[in-house]
Amino acid sequence: MWAPEYDRVRLRADGQDRDMEPRPGGRWVLGGPPPAPGTDYAFLLGDDTDPLPDPRSAWQPYGVTGPSRAYDHSAFPWTDGGWRGRALPGSVLYELHVGTFTAEGTFDAAVGRLDHLADLGVDLVGLMPVNAFDGERGWGYDGVLWYAVHEPYGGPDGLKRFVDACHARGLGVVLDVVYNHLGPSGATLPRFGPYFSTGATAWGPSLNLDGPGSDEVRRYVLDNALGWLRHYHLDGLRLDAVHALHDTRALPLLPELSAEVEALAAGLGRPLSLIAETDRNDPRTVRPRSAGGLGMDAQWSDDLHHALHTALTGETHGYYADFAGPAALPRTLRRTFLHDGGYSSFRGRCHGAPVDPSADSGARFLAYLQTHDQVGNRALGDRLSASVPPALLVCGAALVLCSPYTPMLFMGEEWAASTPWRFFASFPDPGLAEAVRRGRRREFAAHGWTDAVPDPMDPAARESSVLDWAERGADPHRAVLDAYRELIALRRARPELADPRLDRFTVRASDDGRVLVLHRGPLRVACNLRPHPADAVLDAPVERVLLASSDPRVRGGRVGLDGHAFAVAEVAAPGPEHPGPPSG
Known part of the structure; x- marks a missing residue:
């Protein structure tokens, strides 16, 4: 326990108050065994008679103003021994x-x-x-x-x-x-x-x-x-x-x-x-x-x-x-x-x-x-x-x-x-x-x-x-x-969509900023935020549409989108990786 401003600290458990021993730096140590797992306990600072929960308590069964309960982290029967984690890049x-x-x-x-x-x-x-x-x-x-x-x-x-x-x-x-x-x-x-x-x-x-x-x-x-x-x-x-x-x-x-x-x-x-x-x-x-x-x-x-x-x-x-x-x-x-x-x-x-x-x-x-x-x-x-x-x-x-x-x-x-x-x-x-x-x-x-x-x-x-x-x-x-x-x-399925390299990412937009095309390697993500149909102009002919929220109309390098619609398409011959700044 760290309580540097007191000259006495006690631990209350099992109906008894036990004095803790002072250490340098304002630390206090309990002599003898600590409370067994499942035991309720609290601290008394100085001459105060108001018991306080442990600042490092893992378990507060009576709420934050009640006593703490001793908890054994090693007792839980984990079954995830084969878990190898999940890296953040690429994750949702x-x-x-x-x-x-x-x-x-x-x-x-x-x-x-x-x-x-x-x-x-x-x-x-x-x-x-x-x-x-x-x-x-x-x-x-x-x-x-x-x-x-x-x-x-x-x-x-x-x-x-x-x-x-x-x-x-x-x-x-x-x-x-x-x-x-x-x-x-x-x-x-x-x-x-x-x-x-x-x-x-x-x-x-x-x-x-x-x-x-x-x-x-x-x-x-x-x-x-x-x-x-x-x-x-x-x-x-x-x-x-x-x-x-x-x-x-x-x-x-x-x-x-x-x-x-x-x-x-x-x-x-x-x-x-x-x-x-x-x-x-x-x-x-x-x-x-x-x-x-x-x-x-x-x-x-x-x-x-x-x-x-x-x-x-x-x-x-x-x-x-x-x-x-x-x-x-x-x-x-x-x-x-x-x-x-x-x-x-x-x-x-x-x-x-x-x-x-x-x-x-x-x-x-x-x-x-x-x-x-x-x-x-x-x-x-x-x-x-x-x-x-x-x-x-x-x-x-x-x-x-x-x-x-x-x-x-x-x-x-x-x-x-x-x-x-x-x-x-x-x-x-x-x-x-x-x-x-x-x-x-x-x-x-x-x-x-x-x-x-x-x-x-x-x-x-x-x-x-x-x-x-x-x-x-x-x-x-x-x-x-x-x-x-x-x-x-x-x-x-298509790693290009999760590619985090910003220097290979380009956004094209219409003058009103409502029709956007994201360049993701050979893929183009076209979004029409307007309520009425609009064409998204790509930099190369569409080879195939991979996913769309409504039926897109493909004409060479143009994709006709309904209002409030998107399409993900693969282009046959991708344009340059750095076609310039976005329009709009």
Whole structure:
């Protein structure tokens, strides 16, 4: 136990309080045997009589304010001994929230839907955070005990059963972890030591990564990350909002974590991936440590989402304003970031840095039509399917799945789910609950959304967000699901569609930016985002059409597409690899 500000620390277990022995650096060690697995225990700091859970607890059966329960990681009967991992390049990710993936909202219930993901062609399941937070329901980003698995989902054994079942179906698992802040309810970690600094993030105090005592804080984070990968057999981590990690050290936390994860991967004999969420639009995030980068394997690219969202919906409010012009989508597809050093009107300043097509792999950037953030942070939690016709949704999927980037789907997207996905929480403190309600209303008013905002504390907010699996069998949902399956299968059958080399990727577009052609080796992906028919002009005669959402009309090097339609064609004599910049 690290508790540097106290002169006494006790452990309470089996009805007895045992004094711990002080060690240099503020550490405390328990003399004699530790609590046996299954024993409930807690800590008492100084003369305080309030028992606190273990900051490194793996099991919180009574919630985040109750005692911890000793847990033996070696006792779980794993069956994935032959699992060799799943590399990120070439993979398709699928983001899901355990609490709304099924009506039961548990790991075991989610296992019952894994065959759907395997049949879809998914390679990696991206779990939203499962660490312990206060209350029964929530997104998971308000975690306060980073080592413990949320008990209502199934606790530590439940997560292990889920990962084991994924591996049995050839699915890897990436877990979302949050190190930039603690949730506003039930946090006892700061009582043990200086885990947080006087600085602040948008969500509360900043993690102490560079002040006095920060060696132990960094070790707490590093051990947590390595523990998820080692003890739960995970295949990677998604690091939430790393731009909010304030760190002035010569060796920042992220490259330090990258080096330790790389060493663990070598020891385990399977790939382990680190995916960063960052608002910086800085390609150094995903460049190797040896080249001065932070060593992350990939990062989310919200610019790709914003360009696609604006083109499909026509929305231009807030940060979508910069993506409204006809050149925005082809430019962003080609360059990864729209804001790569130029002016961002939403930020009121220049933003980002350019991706180097000759050095930066497209596989290091995630592309997506929807995510938990981009859906859940809308006033009504409405998905694209609420405002975009199914055929146009499929065109968006074609652009994502046939691009040089690593595709990610958000649960239910593959069948154009009609259910919303809303922000919800269940903080037990009435004052905090009301503050969250007011805060959400203010935030949406500032963004121009005037619709009535659903009460995030009402259990109905979670209930309405649960996927309706029965939809898959009825059109138009069935037709959208078939299209997603076919696109993913074609991506796997034709490696050119997953080729991450950006210097071999070209986008051609009409003057209005609504008819696009992606050049993928000898393949051409033509998309018509207009509601009426249009011709896509290719650079060579079409030899054959591999996949189309409606009957294309081929005439030499022209493909006639219905409104809101796409086609993937192979050309007989591909043009030059570098035919110039995209039009539009």
